[in-house]
Amino acid sequence: MAKDLHRTNFANEIIGVENSPVHAQQALDLGIVDRIEPLDKALAESDLVIVAIPVDKIAVALPAILDLIPASTTVTDVGSTKRQIVDAIKDHPRRANFIPSHPMCGTENSGPKAAIEHLFEGKICIICDHEEGKPQHLALVEKLYQALGMSIAYMSSDEQDHTTAFVSHLPHVTAFALANAVLAIEDRNIIFDLASGGFQSTVRLAKSSPQMWAPIFWQNRDYMLEALEVYIQHLKEFKECLKNEDLDQLIQLMTNANKIRGVLDGENSSMTKNEETIIKLYTK
Amino acid sequence: MAKDLHRTNFANEIIGVENSPVHAQQALDLGIVDRIEPLDKALAESDLVIVAIPVDKIAVALPAILDLIPASTTVTDVGSTKRQIVDAIKDHPRRANFIPSHPMCGTENSGPKAAIEHLFEGKICIICDHEEGKPQHLALVEKLYQALGMSIAYMSSDEQDHTTAFVSHLPHVTAFALANAVLAIEDRNIIFDLASGGFQSTVRLAKSSPQMWAPIFWQNRDYMLEALEVYIQHLKEFKECLKNEDLDQLIQLMTNANKIRGVLDGENSSMTKNEETIIKLYTK
Helix, strand or coil: CHHHHHHCCCCCCCEECCCCHHHHHHHHHCCCCCEECCHHHHHHHCCEEEECCCHHHHHHHHHHHHHHCCCCCEEEECCCCCHHHHHHCCCCCCHHHEECEEECCCCCCCCHHHCCCCCCCCCEEEEECHHHCCHHHHHHHHHHHHHCCCEEEEECHHHHHHHHHHHHHHHHHHHHHHHHHHHHHCCHHHHHHHCCHHHHHHHHHHHCCHHHHHHHHHHCHHHHHHHHHHHHHHHHHHHHHHHCCCHHHHHHHHHHHCHHHHHHCCCCCCCCCCCCCCEEECCC | CHHHHHHCCCCCCCEECCCCHHHHHHHHHCCCCCEECCHHHHHHHCCEEEECCCHHHHHHHHHHHHHHCCCCCEEEECCCCCHHHHHHCCCCCCHHHEECEEECCCCCCCCHHHCCCCCCCCCEEEEECHHHCCHHHHHHHHHHHHHCCCEEEEECHHHHHHHHHHHHHHHHHHHHHHHHHHHHHCCHHHHHHHCCHHHHHHHHHHHCCHHHHHHHHHHCHHHHHHHHHHHHHHHHHHHHHHHCCCHHHHHHHHHHHCHHHHHHCCCCCCCCCCCCCCEEECCC
16 A cells, blocks of 8 residues: 555655564664554544554554544444444544544455555455445545545445455455365375365465454454354355255356356446546445 | 467377367467367377366267277376276276376466467376376376476376365365355445455456356365365354454464465475475375
């Protein structure tokens, strides 16, 4: 994000706050940040604060950050869950300075060296409970994501946690479990030798950081349990077809799954990705 | 495959046998085949016959193909399962002309228009029960896959079916079931808008053809049931961690899954992908 905010001249200067001296030096060396400062100094000098740490740490750090910022500072986060984060600051006097956001993109890699440009372009950012932020803070965060080339969707924190449980968090668990299942059964050399493109793409997310993802699953565990239950039921349908030798139903299950092609390729969408910014209000 | 065999001059001429007049014309127009002929004429004029149809059809067509070929013709197939195919011709007088093979690559697309060059390069081809083929037929099929840039692994049909159940067929079911679970819960526009790269790569295989994959699952259903059972158990472990609020075990499961990174990136492999051809004999 810092790379793109430099490149697009959205930011004049980017100040990093970083616990790890190694990562701090890498971020400086790579030109990702202009300087590294302690938290209080960085907060005092910034117009916009972007909190990009694991979601359990956001819930802890955010009240302290809101305590320290000047009255006019805008704060956002990039966490994948929202209910617990919003709940942690719901009565804070600076609540309206905070615009909760979830840019839906990333890779399975982490650390300053994993930073790549153009990661956000054409992707969606969810902004949550936008009516609870002051208009100028909302406007600045919208402008931030527009500068990154993202489209914006507006949802309640509850709706975002439910939806991302299915379209983001569940796919991570399916990949982690697939890796564990294959590692439990197969010789490592056989996996390496035989892993086709299909296996590699399906299991890719299993490379993701437990430090980042465990708190996400944890904060969203009620919806994750729902998503896992639904998913296991759908797997059991495949199993029953094979067990009961019901070939017609097996083909039916796969034909239904094929509909994801139309959805992902946009045939059924109301949205034009080419528009510069699309603002949608989802209502349940 | 035909594209690459033209490009590498492995084949002087490629004759297509095709039921669909539309696909036959496309294959001619795209230069994938030099001519289209009826099966008996094509078999009479070919040195090497490559059977590339759904695996249930291979089991039916292969005895008829072996009936029709001249004594010196080599036959191979590209099916993803092997036990039922090999079983269908085990007592055929031309059994030794047939070299069962499974090149481990592909895309989720099908038909002549989906043909792409260099698909096979750097991938693995499994040759099964190679001791049952005559040496000259084995040699020609090995040369075929070497021309495509593939490495070769040798296995029994039983071992190939068990291994591919885990590293190829299971990932397809996990993707089909993920698509069905998400399609069952979420609004299509929400899926389209929010689908991140992570979701798209994990669910990609759900776009695969039921006509191709149902017979594969069907022929391999005993090992598929085993693989699905193992996979569901690993999913349930995640579910139990969330239900029992066991964060340590959750992190442990993800840390174990991370080992797939080392395996896929080759840190634990005995194999150098750069070698032109690697011939391995797996023994259980």
